[in-house]
Amino acid sequence: MYPILIDIKQFSVLVIGGGKIATRKACGLIEAGAKPTVIAPKFSETLLNAKRNGSVILRERSFQYGDTAGFQVIFICTDNQAVNRVILNETTPRQLVNDTTKQQNSNFFNMAFIKEKDFGIALTTAGENPTRTKLLKQKIRALLKNISLD
The missing domain is CATH 3.40.50.720 (NAD(P)-binding Rossmann-like Domain)
Known part of the structure; x- marks a missing residue:
């Protein structure tokens, strides 16, 4: 991929x-x-x-x-x-x-995407485990809320 x-x-x-x-x-x-x-x-x-x-x-x-x-x-x-x-x-x-x-x-897969105002983070398991990707997305979102990127 x-x-x-x-x-x-x-x-x-x-x-x-x-x-x-x-x-x-x-x-x-x-x-x-x-x-x-x-x-x-x-x-x-x-x-x-x-x-x-x-x-x-x-x-x-x-x-x-x-x-x-x-x-x-x-x-x-x-x-x-x-x-x-x-x-x-x-x-x-x-x-x-x-x-x-x-x-x-499929010949392509969507990536989970976390969009912030000035950057994005894409996550994928290449279609193998969408549930895991969703869990990772939730955890990263929670982490981002708790840290300052300024």
């Missing part, structure tokens, strides 16, 4: 799924300046609010063949393994794909 930061707003981004994980991914993408397209039969209230704000495109339906065409970054966030396989089968090597349900299907 090679860690990088990318300017995501330059990419066309697709999130498939409308639940908790899809919402978290979409919100992070929006915060980073992207305007993701999200496809799902139903959406969280957070995603519906993001649509009202104009920061996300929602397609209220199930995934259909051909939906990944034209997207450069794809997040698979459904709990339906059959649908996830169909999505994977239509992606190409030129697309960045993150299968949040089965990391070995």
